[in-house]
Amino acid sequence: MDNLLDLIAGVDPVTEKFAVETQRRLDNLTKPKGSLGVLEELAKRYVAIRNNISPKIKKKVVYIFAGDHGVTDEGISAYPKSVTSQMVKNFIAGGAGINVLARHAGVGVKVVDMGVDFDFEDDVNIIDKKIQKGTGNMTKGPAMRREEAIKAIQTGIELAGEYVNEGGDILGVGEMGIGNTTASSAIAAAITGFSVEDVTGMGTGITEDGWKRKVGVIKKALALNRPDPREPLDVLAKVGGLEIGGIVGIIIGGALGRIPVVIDGFISTAGALIAMELQPNIEGYLIASHSSVERGHKVILNRMGLKPLFDLSLRLGEGTGAVIGISLIEMGMKIYQEMATFEDAEVDRKL
Amino acid sequence: MDNLLDLIAGVDPVTEKFAVETQRRLDNLTKPKGSLGVLEELAKRYVAIRNNISPKIKKKVVYIFAGDHGVTDEGISAYPKSVTSQMVKNFIAGGAGINVLARHAGVGVKVVDMGVDFDFEDDVNIIDKKIQKGTGNMTKGPAMRREEAIKAIQTGIELAGEYVNEGGDILGVGEMGIGNTTASSAIAAAITGFSVEDVTGMGTGITEDGWKRKVGVIKKALALNRPDPREPLDVLAKVGGLEIGGIVGIIIGGALGRIPVVIDGFISTAGALIAMELQPNIEGYLIASHSSVERGHKVILNRMGLKPLFDLSLRLGEGTGAVIGISLIEMGMKIYQEMATFEDAEVDRKL
Numbered sequence: 001m002d003n004l005l006d007l008i009a010g011v012d013p014v015t016e017k018f019a020v021e022t023q024r025r026l027d028n029l030t031k032p033k034g035s036l037g038v039l040e041e042l043a044k045r046y047v048a049i050r051n052n053i054s055p056k057i058k059k060k061v062v063y064i065f066a067g068d069h070g071v072t073d074e075g076i077s078a079y080p081k082s083v084t085s086q087m088v089k090n091f092i093a094g095g096a097g098i099n100v101l102a103r104h105a106g107v108g109v110k111v112v113d114m115g116v117d118f119d120f121e122d123d124v125n126i127i128d129k130k131i132q133k134g135t136g137n138m139t140k141g142p143a144m145r146r147e148e149a150i151k152a153i154q155t156g157i158e159l160a161g162e163y164v165n166e167g168g169d170i171l172g173v174g175e176m177g178i179g180n181t182t183a184s185s186a187i188a189a190a191i192t193g194f195s196v197e198d199v200t201g202m203g204t205g206i207t208e209d210g211w212k213r214k215v216g217v218i219k220k221a222l223a224l225n226r227p228d229p230r231e232p233l234d235v236l237a238k239v240g241g242l243e244i245g246g247i248v249g250i251i252i253g254g255a256l257g258r259i260p261v262v263i264d265g266f267i268s269t270a271g272a273l274i275a276m277e278l279q280p281n282i283e284g285y286l287i288a289s290h291s292s293v294e295r296g297h298k299v300i301l302n303r304m305g306l307k308p309l310f311d312l313s314l315r316l317g318e319g320t321g322a323v324i325g326i327s328l329i330e331m332g333m334k335i336y337q338e339m340a341t342f343e344d345a346e347v348d349r350k351l
Numbered sequence: 352m353d354n355l356l357d358l359i360a361g362v363d364p365v366t367e368k369f370a371v372e373t374q375r376r377l378d379n380l381t382k383p384k385g386s387l388g389v390l391e392e393l394a395k396r397y398v399a400i401r402n403n404i405s406p407k408i409k410k411k412v413v414y415i416f417a418g419d420h421g422v423t424d425e426g427i428s429a430y431p432k433s434v435t436s437q438m439v440k441n442f443i444a445g446g447a448g449i450n451v452l453a454r455h456a457g458v459g460v461k462v463v464d465m466g467v468d469f470d471f472e473d474d475v476n477i478i479d480k481k482i483q484k485g486t487g488n489m490t491k492g493p494a495m496r497r498e499e500a501i502k503a504i505q506t507g508i509e510l511a512g513e514y515v516n517e518g519g520d521i522l523g524v525g526e527m528g529i530g531n532t533t534a535s536s537a538i539a540a541a542i543t544g545f546s547v548e549d550v551t552g553m554g555t556g557i558t559e560d561g562w563k564r565k566v567g568v569i570k571k572a573l574a575l576n577r578p579d580p581r582e583p584l585d586v587l588a589k590v591g592g593l594e595i596g597g598i599v600g601i602i603i604g605g606a607l608g609r610i611p612v613v614i615d616g617f618i619s620t621a622g623a624l625i626a627m628e629l630q631p632n633i634e635g636y637l638i639a640s641h642s643s644v645e646r647g648h649k650v651i652l653n654r655m656g657l658k659p660l661f662d663l664s665l666r667l668g669e670g671t672g673a674v675i676g677i678s679l680i681e682m683g684m685k686i687y688q689e690m691a692t693f694e695d696a697e698v699d700r701k702l
Contacts, residue, residue: 029448030438030441030446030448031447031667032429032666033556035666035667036448036665037665037666038663038664039663079699079700080702086696086698086699087381087698089696090381090696090698093691095381095689095690095695096382096696097381097382097387097686097690100685100686101682101685101686103685104681104682104685204386205383205386205701293388309663310661310663312388312389312660312661313389314386314387314389314390316383316386316387324679327678328663328675331451331452331455331675334454335448338446338451338454339446339447339448340441340444340446340447345446345447346440347434347441348430348437349430350429350430351428351431
């Protein structure tokens with residue numbers, strides 16, 4: 001625990017050492033100043049995060065953290081719990097939405113089993129980091145013990161460290177876990193102080209009655225466990241999830257390794273919220289890809305001061321928005337590095 | 352002229368023949384129904400436009416129409432007129448913003464000289480359709496004669512026809528022409544009835560004084576030429592541009608060939624407005640990629656009933672937003688065609 005907090009303390013703020021030089025280069029390119037808008041902003045962010053005036057984006061991976069949730073016993077999801085392990089197999093086989101979009105964007109997919117309630121075959125291409133087979137039912141007690149939450153975070157940090165050592169340039173975050181919008185809404189309510197109703201959405205597609213039930217379950221879990229909003233680890237342990245802990249960790253690890261972490265929808269943003277509560281310097285390393293349909297997403301993004309790049313009414317998770325975000329960041333960096341300057345192209349400047 | 356109107360009358364409305372079947376397939380994929388939002392909508396649009404339940408997207412090209420504007424004599428642009436031909440050479444050399452983004456998206460770039468005031472070398476890779484060396488100064492008389500406007504449209508229609516014959520699957524529209532936001536604002540004001548102030552922006556980056564001057568120039572041109580808002584060809588000829596005529600034509604030609612036309616920012620949307628005024632069935636074939644910073648863009652999009660896919664604060668033109676739009680459409684079609692179904696992947700359905 002002390003080790004973990006020491007590690008987290010080591011996240012440096014993103015510096016603006018190269019800001020003037022980056023802006024000068026962008027303004028020398030054959031286009032009106034600032035006319036590529038957000039793409040130019042993304043190039044500046046990328047240079048600043050990498051702390052390198054001419055960084056490449058070669059290795060791109062989205063990590064999908066998977067885990068089950070004991071709270072599914074309360075009937076809060078539109079899908080049965082079995083879908084978590086079945087979708088993990090779908091990711092491995094390459095047939096899920098994230099696989100299709102990641103292939104399009106040239107992004108690799110890695111699947112991390114943080115706590116799926118299923119025994120996968122040994123030869124299956126999963127990163128096996130199973131801590132336990134799903135969390136406890138948070139309406140009956142804490143989802144995890146504190147040690148498990150810490151272990152989940154440490155696992156994520158280690159994975160990011162290995163990725164950075166292998167030459168990883170940018171990292172996307174995705175997840176799979178039936179019941180994890182319920183956990184994320186509980187985290188959001190606990191930390192932001194917004195009402196459960198304000199941060200609870202329709203998940204994978206529940207009915208209005210299902211939504212009322214879900215809100216009731218979250219309120220019960222919060223009343224029973226009383227997570228301390230000033231203690232992000234307490235919140236994660238009591239009402240979070242194993243895969244959310246992995247997400248917290250990989251975000252911290254990405255920041256430690258000075259690579260940008262592109263978050264996806266509601267669940268990965270809930271993980272990012274915990275990471276930022278632990279270490280505010282994390283903010284500079286986070287890029288919010290999209291604005292999800294899920295109600296609580298905007299609440300958390302506002303709390304964190306993050307503005308998403310686009311809104312395509314996505315609500316699938318898995319990292320699907322994150323890989324589109326990675327593609328936009330890559331476009332920004334290609335603009336920065338591949339466009340001709342006014343001198344190169346012999347184009348006249350502004351009058 | 353009669354030929355042209357007969358041709359335009361031949362644009363069929365997009366039919367929904369495959370709508371039920373497409374929706375059924377999307378709903379069978381391993382994701383909650385509708386959870387990929389706009390990407391699913393784009394897949395449905397693509398199938399409907401191609402009138403084919405299983406169409407491919409292989410050949411993708413953005414056409415950049417270039418032309419000069421006599422109204423630049425009035426000092427309405429931040430850049431000298433020479434930049435039109437210089438940027439055309441930059442497109443050919445592959446150093447412009449559109450080249451970088453098109454390469455990223457796997458989209459080809461074709462440059463069409465509709466009326467650049469420059470003699471390019473014969474061996475340069477430009478599609479030479481020069482009608483004349485730029486338009487007339489619309490504060491002194493009409494920008495074009497009616498015959499030139501018609502010829503510009505016919506040129507665009509022919510180019511689209513050739514592209515469809517070569518197996519083109521989707522078409523992006525871009526442009527280059529110093530002074531063409533001035534022409535586009537004049538078109539927007541003439542057709543929509545909004546005030547010149549409401550549809551005139553800062554172009555490539557003029558000052559507040561420059562903006563007032565630009566508004567005055569447009570008002571003068573409209574007062575002198577009195578384009579008839581019920582006659583889109585009259586508007587195009589009197590206050591439009593040669594490259595805008597080419598855009599009108601390629602949009603009509605794309606619709607005739609049943610391929611989607613992805614429009615870019617303010618200028619290509621002004622061309623699309625004229626095309627839709629000529630033939631309302633065009634709407635079904637148009638996909639608006641982004642919402643531009645340029646003030647008049649939203650006014651025209653609203654008038655046309657088009658909702659752009661994203662807003663990245665772009666204002667470069669060239670087709671830069673259009674190629675990002677093409678990439679999103681491709682993602683939607685890959686989702687539709689490459690994702691596993693619940694049966695394939697043995698994933699349990701909704702409870």
